[in-house]
Amino acid sequence: MPTNVTAEYKKAEQAFRDAREPLERLRCLKEMLRTIPKHKGTEHLQRDIKTRIKMLTDELAGPRKGGARTGPSHSVRPEGAAQIALVGPPNSGKSQLHHTLTGARSEIGPYPFTTQVLLPGMMPFEDIHFQLVDLPPISNDYFEPWLVNSLQTADAAMLVIDITNPECIDHIEQVISQLDQRKISLTDQFNHGSEQNEATQELEFDPFRVTLPTFLVANKIDLAAGAGELDALNELVNYNFPSYAVSALTGTNLESFPKMIFELMKVVRVYTKIPGKPADTDKPFTLKSGGKVSDVARQIHKDFESTFKFARIWGNNVFAGQQVGPDHVLDDLDILEIHVR
C-alpha cells in the first residue's frame, strides 16, 4: 500500500476487510475508489479496486440470460461460527468428506473433476455449526476462475489430499501456488488475536490478499499402508499445518474432528439474558477469540453505541454478575446481560 494514502482511505480499506456481506463489500470498494488519492503511485491499486468492483457487481447481478454468466451463485453467505472452504486436488475426497461431516449431498465420483459447483453445508458441534463449503478441485492445469470469489468470505481452509496418491506432496504445492497467484495465502498460523492481526496489517501491502488458516486433511487412510504415512508427509511439506489422517468414507478419526476445528478456530460462545430472566441457552452468539462485549451488542443492535449503558456478565473468569464495559473481552460460555438506555 502506498504510504501517502489518507486516513479516510485507510478507514474504507479496513471496512472492506471487515465486511462479510457481498453488498457491503461492494459499498466499501466504491468508498475505497472514491477516497484513494488519484496519482501515479496508486494507479495499480485503483485498477485492482475497479476490477473487484466489476467482479462483485457481476456476481451480485446473478445469472444473465444470453450472457456468459449463467448457472449457480459462486459465493455463499457465511453462516454459523465460521466458514471453512474445502480445497484440494481432483479426486481427493473433498465431496465425500463434506457429505460425511455435513450430510449435504454433493456429487461424489470415482473420477477427477466431479464437483463443478459450490455447495455449502453445516457441520454441527455441540450447540453451534460450522459452515463447510465444497468446491471444485485445484491443480496446475485446472482452476475455476470464480473460485477466487468463493474464497473471499472464508475464515479458514481445509486442504484435502489423498494420502495414498504418490503425488500428493506435489498436489499440496500446486494448490498452494495456484491460490497464491490469485492472492489467497494458505497459512499454518491460527492466531486470531487482535494484536497479531494489527501486526500483519502493517506488513501487508495488498488489501486484496486473503489469508486463510489451513488444516491439512490426509484422506483415504482406510487404504493407506501404515499409520506413519502422515508423519512422513509432514516431514516433506514446508508448512506446519495442523494435520489429520482420516477416512471420509469409513469415518475413521472423524468423531473428534468438529471439536478439533472448534478448538483451533478458538470460537467463543456467548449466551445472552434479559435482566430478571434466565439465560437463553438455546442458541449462543459466536465470536472469534478476543471478541468483546461490543461485538455481541452490535450483533443485537447495529447502532448499539448510542443505546449501550453497561453489561453484566457470568462466567468462569468473572465475578457472578460483574459489571463490564463494551471493551471487555469475552470467554467461551460467558452469559451476558446488556443494559441499554
Ligand SMILES: Nc1nc2c(ncn2[C@@H]2O[C@H](COP(=O)(O)OP(=O)(O)OP(=O)(O)O)[C@@H](O)[C@H]2O)c(=O)[nH]1
Ligand atoms: N477408500 C476411500 N475412498 C474415498 C474416500 N473419500 C473419497 N473416496 C472416493 O474417492 C473418489 C473421489 O471422491 P470425491 O469426494 O468425489 O472427490 P473430490 O475431491 O470431491 O473430487 P473432485 O470433485 O473431482 O475434486 C470417490 O470414488 C470416493 O468414493 C476415503 O476416505 N476412502
Ligand SMILES: [Mg+2]
Ligand atoms: Mg468433489
